[in-house]
Amino acid sequence: EVQLVESGGGLVKPGGSLRLSCAASGIPVNDYSMNWVRQAPGKGLEWIASISSGSTVIYYADSVKGRFTISRDNARNSLSLQMNSLRVEDTAVYYCAREIAVSRSDYWGQGTLVTVSS
Amino acid sequence: DIQMTQSPSSLSASVGDRVTITCRASQNIITYLHWYQQKPGKAPKLLIYAASNLQTGVPSRFSGSGSGTQFTLTISSLQPEDFATYYCQQSYSPLRTFGQGTRVEVK
Numbered sequence: 001e002v003q004l005v006e007s008g009g010g011l012v013k014p015g016g017s018l019r020l021s022c023a024a025s026g027i028p029v030n031d032y033s034m035n036w037v038r039q040a041p042g043k044g045l046e047w048i049a050s051i052s053s054g055s056t057v058i059y060y061a062d063s064v065k066g067r068f069t070i071s072r073d074n075a076r077n078s079l080s081l082q083m084n085s086l087r088v089e090d091t092a093v094y095y096c097a098r099e100i101a102v103s104r105s106d107y108w109g110q111g112t113l114v115t116v117s118s
Numbered sequence: 119d120i121q122m123t124q125s126p127s128s129l130s131a132s133v134g135d136r137v138t139i140t141c142r143a144s145q146n147i148i149t150y151l152h153w154y155q156q157k158p159g160k161a162p163k164l165l166i167y168a169a170s171n172l173q174t175g176v177p178s179r180f181s182g183s184g185s186g187t188q189f190t191l192t193i194s195s196l197q198p199e200d201f202a203t204y205y206c207q208q209s210y211s212p213l214r215t216f217g218q219g220t221r222v223e224v225k
Contacts, residue, residue, distance in 0.1 A: 044205065
């Protein structure tokens, strides 16, 4: 089955850290850029980070720059998001997505919920 | 950052209606514009890419048009499974941005 599966979400206190993972199966991801996109409860989609196939080009949204780090392990067909200094406003469902030609995201994971609360 | 503005924010329609959603970019993005559909509790699904290209497997009642700063998603005859929220996204800038979404509800 073709899928991206996120894991690592949960409840964390403000100022804490969490590491999200995204595992790919049934689809090649090593030759493609990958994105993290999040969605706060009842809100729209927000792109937060992207990484090129060789990890040489990385971009972050201003809302997470300096706090979050995107990385990938092509040998394991996986993507990660290290989240530090978490804030209440980081509460959201976090999705990983593959980006293909003309930078469209064709495959998405099911999402993992991160709740930042004291 | 490139701002994406969708209109309307929500609309009410009936099965069989023709539905049009507009997306405006704050600067020229050529045709680096994609449309996604999202249902409650589910991941977004790619419908249209590069402004007017139908993603494989997506019904032909969905179509997209536009270039530059003005884009349109059209559903020619709304079906029950089409009630959802629709988002546009630009990929001209490496700092990707989404529109705020358009919720299509039952009239």
